Amino acid sequence: MLTSLEIKNFRAFSHLVIERLGRVNLIVGKNKVGKTTLLEAMQLYDAGGSVRAIASILHDRDEVRIDRDAGTAVPMLDMLFNKTAEPGISDTLAIGPHSIDEGSSEWLFISANDVGLAPRDNGDFQRAGTLDVGSLTISFRGDPIGVPREKLLLRQDSGQKPAVAAPFVSTRRHSETEIGLWWDEIVLTDLKGELIESLRFMIPTLLDIAVIAHPLDPYRRMAMVRTSNIAGPIPLRSLGDGAVRLFTIAVALQYRSFCSERGEVGRFLLVDEIETGIHHTLHVRLWKSLFRLAEIGDVQIFATTHSLDCLRGFAEAAVEDEAADAQVVRLEREEEEEETRAVVIDRQKLPFVIRDSIEVR
Secondary structure (H helix, E strand, O other): OOOOEEEEEEOOEEEEEEOOOOOEEEEEEOOOOOHHHHHHHHHHHHOOOOHHHHHHHHHHOOOEEEEOOOOEEEEOHHHHEOEOOOOOEOOEEEEEOOOOOOOOOOOEEEEEEEEEEOEOOOOOEOOOOOEEEEEEEEEOOOOOEEEEHHHHOOOOOOOOOOOOOOOEEOOOOOOHHHHHHHHHHHOOOOHHHHHHHHHOOOOOOEEEEEEEEEOOEEEEEEEEEEEOOOOOOEEHHHHOHHHHHHHHHHHHHHHHHHHHHOOOOOOEEEEOOOOOOOOHHHHHHHHHHHHHHHHHHOOEEEEEOOOHHHHHHHHHHHHHOOOOOEEEEEEEOOOOOOOOEEEEEOHHHHHHHHHOOOOOO
16 A cells, blocks of 8 residues: 655646555545645556556647647647646656665656657647657666557557556546456455445445346447346436446445456555535445455545535544445645645544534635
8 A cells, every 4th residue: 555655847846745645545636736736646647657558648638739740649748747837847756665776676667759840730849848749668666668659559449458557446437447447356355245236335236246248239238237226127317327337436446346356456446526416414334344345455536525514424433343444535736836735634633624614616
């Protein structure tokens, strides 16, 4: 488990330090302060800077441009790096534990190579400050590896399987195929029972779940459920967006537990805007369930929220569960300041969150 975190030169973070992390970490703060960026940094670190993780991060934000000479989309690698005051970018981003020296193998380093000006569509060059990164050098637990930009062109028709590592439950889009692959790994294990049990706080009548091929598209997957009060199986989606959201989180968490049992690289579950689709009356039970599953499965959770109800539910659940290793991380940045700072609210201070509302957006 990662007990501290330091991020240098990644997107909006020139230098961010979180001196202490828990088993479950809820990230709060104003809009555009970097909550989702923090999850992306964890996704990148969890995957060891893999080509697939880099491509996923860029593609999810549509950070590509058209190279008309080559007739293809080009990933905007410069978007990974923090923009400095001077036109240009710094050479290297770094992500790792704050408690270990930079030279440790636990640090991820990604360096930009072949930096030049990016051409406009009409062939002219962009103004200074808009840069084109030709390749990357990645170093994590081994010798540095050079990665040309062409390796990051993951197209829909490339025939490449979607990644199943580093689950990132995003609000932007979910890959039904990817969720199906997570499901396939746990369906014949005891983790399926844990998953069903974790969903019963929202669907008390739930008996069983299956993920099958979609009847209208064999390349898609869909979840079907059987309940005690409805005859025959029904689509999970018919029970509402909240049920689908919880199922996605539960499958990702149990898949992560499966990876941990096999000793595979990858330790985190990342959930952006975890309150999406969840009624405020269910937040306490949601967090209690996640605290238990994270501990059982040896998974570290990082989640963001814009909801004060979600934050209060987190705090109440942590106070009631004396064994919970849970904390809130508030990201802050004043308008005139360039650097983001992190304020840790640990379990001992969480009762004050219930009493005194803190700003979450």
